Amino acid sequence: MKRIVSILLVVVLGYFVYTSLYVDGFDMAVSDNRQTSISDAYITKSVTSENESVTYMESTDLENGSANIVTAIVTDYRSFDTLGEVTVLFLASIGVSMVLAGFTKKYQFKMKTNRILKTGARLVVGLALVLGVYMFTHGHLSPGGGFPGGSIIGASILMMYLSEENFRARMASFKWMESLAGTVYVLIGIIGLFVATYFLENFLPTGTVGALVSAGIIPIVYILIGLKVGSEVSGIIDQFLTEEVAS
Amino acid sequence: MVINETLYTIMTAAVSIMLIILGILALESKKLISSVIYLSAMSLFAVLGFVLMKAPDVAITEAVIGSGLVTALFIFTLIGVTKLDKKDNQKAGDTK
Amino acid sequence: MSQPILLIAIPLGLAFLSIILKKIKVPLLVLGLLFSSMLVFFIEKKSYIIGGFKPPFGINLVVDDYNLYFIIIVNVLFLVLVLANLSAVKPMATVLLVASAGLNGLLLTGDLFNLFVFIEIASIAAFILLTMDKQFLKVFHYIIIGTLASSLYLLGIVILYAQYGTLNMADMSGLIDGGSITPTIAYLLIFAGLAVEVKLLPFNGWVKGVLETASAFTGPLIGSLYAGVMLVVFGRVFGGVLNLSGTMVTSLTIIGVITLLAGEFMAFQSKHLRQVWLNSSIAQSGLAVILFLQGLHHVAVLVIVANIISKFVLYLVSGKIAAVIGHDKIADLKGIFMNKKALGIAFTITSLSLIGLPLFFGFFVKINILIALFQSSNMWIPALVLIAALIESAYVIRLLVTMWQVGEEGEKPETIEKPTFSLKVGFVTCAISIILGLMLLVSGVYPDLVINQSVKAGNVLSVNDEIQVFTMEGGLE
């Protein structure tokens, strides 16, 4: 009975949403009101100064030097959101470790690890680490960036964790990385406030669009985010792979 | 790289339908573990959707975080539960 | 360098540092909050750019008449609250730093999506802080509802983005005023999202579970500071950005009125001290929402200020009482203030101010609400608000009588159960309550400054020249 009522409720709601979005002359496609959209300025990088167009490997010293426009928005135009996002993940990892404070014993899986698994895991872990690092160092050139890159690092740590029994002792160093990466991110923002005028301002030269060493603070910020996310994700996984000590 | 217009429409339609089916399955399946797997599969189809909508950054992030990490966390949660259940059963068996 | 961004950046930086410098966590927390509460007095009113890109392309922080005084109140009270509970905050120091950054961000930000990020930061910090009360299932409900709410809010602002192509509040406000289509569905989604945070009626299931068992620390934090900040945000979005009209205003106002009446009625029926205050908070939120929706921003600001200060004291004292005695059933609290007169007096001042007795600040709040409502709308809203105020006075006076009553009629409460306040804890709580109570008393005798300030604040959201306010000097101006 309850189920039918809720289905009805949801269907009515859906009908209402549908009519108000698509029937009543509401315009859901951004392409048509591009004039008012702020994204064109992001694409041509002409927020502070008028800029005709950006050409790959040719345009230099623009207000923002990232070839990947999403990265440009995430780490430069709206960098403050990203700081908040990092904070949310930070809070989540603290929260998980606080909620599961009594869970301290590591899981004992039934399966014993053997030599083949260990060697294979090491091989894959190496490749995954390289992939993760590649992803966040090339965040301003290719898709990816700090968040998936950091998560891949976290995933490779998980693999180490599952294949090596004595890995847990080394987890403490991640706390240092997490803390330092976060602090340096905020510090970069404050340096921007003092060296240039605004918080989180890009105070380094932006270089040529498309070059590996370009885009000012964007790669630095993404590397920091990658390290921070990697250590936070490892922390969360570490906390989840425990069980409560019987008291 | 030009994708044929009709092919594109067919692909979006297929992805959309699969997303909805998997969404319903994820909520309505009886076992929790299969719910989690359906959710993971749904997340993978969402990745396809993001690729079709020309959002490679989002697609990579969703693939790694949405269908990778979140699924792992769900499964770790459920593993802990089954282990606890087994212990309880053993205890119950001992008292008998 | 009085940049408001430091109110967010410094606590965040210290929070990141505090997880490796575990030994000096609490000093870092106090340092950060001390810094914030000093900095707030030097901030100038203007728009501050972040990242070097002018809005609407970049994100900006806005300091104006509307939020400046809230920033001061919230930061100072946050510091006071932490100092009052210094022994309890150690495990939560990091989270508290982030919570402080989150609250400041909510008050300051001038961008709708950035607001979403800060709602998430503040509410996740709240989830973690609430684990102090060990009510995991109830907090879990809060998590689910809170996350659902912020998702709905996000959906709303994305629909607005699709329509107007901007996320900046000031920009959006201008475009909506000039636009032809009213994006009703987006308004409703944003309303639903924010209504959960400001505890409006169909969405406030979480409040009961969370605040019923709140301690002297989480109670004032969630019940007073968070609630106040969320109302300020609601006012900013619905008063300043979205342009509601006709039937929307009426139907949403009805939700507010129902919340007000139901809240006061449930408070009247409550048997436990904290239950009374949480229901009263719900009612006050309803009142503030009604006022914002009716365009009476200046009185809404008054309501929020009065509510933050009075609920802060009430939750603090109630939490302490519950911690000392072990429960907060009103019937068993007979004559509790006879042992602790100073605390009792502060409690009494605050609650009398809450119901709007003359000479207290609340009186001017109430009278201005009624004047503004009578002038602007038809009769039914002020009539219902008046009824709610009567219910409120009834239960508050009943409560006060119980708590001051000396056990003359045979039963002596002192002998049945001796509430022995440990003097050290009692002293700090007493001092804070008395100071805040005196503030309410003083601003009750000289209300003009606060009221003029609130008129200024209201004018930030929408200019209204026909405002009449009741002040001490000139009566009706």
Place this chain on the structure above:
Amino acid sequence: MIQIAGLILILIGLYGLITKRNIIKMIIALNVLEIGLNLFIVSVGYVQDGIAPILTEVNNSSGLIFVDPLPQALVLTAIVIGMGTTALSLAFARKIYATHQTFDLNEMGVEE
């Protein structure tokens, strides 16, 4: 097309949140809702025949038609925030299981 699917997924998630009485199922419903929301947001920025908003050697000038990059940036943020809340709520779920020995709200005796 995917826009509609996103909206339907949001509604399915809502339906799940209303009806389900199992903690894990509630978190799954929330995730379904979030995936739907993310699809919807990205679809808002999709432009017919637009290309991915990355300058490369092939698409080397900003004069081409790109899809709107801003919604994608928003979704990037939303995905990570969603993962954070999911992790936190799963931790709560484990804690609740440790005290109540069940995920089912009915079995815990919680009233509707």
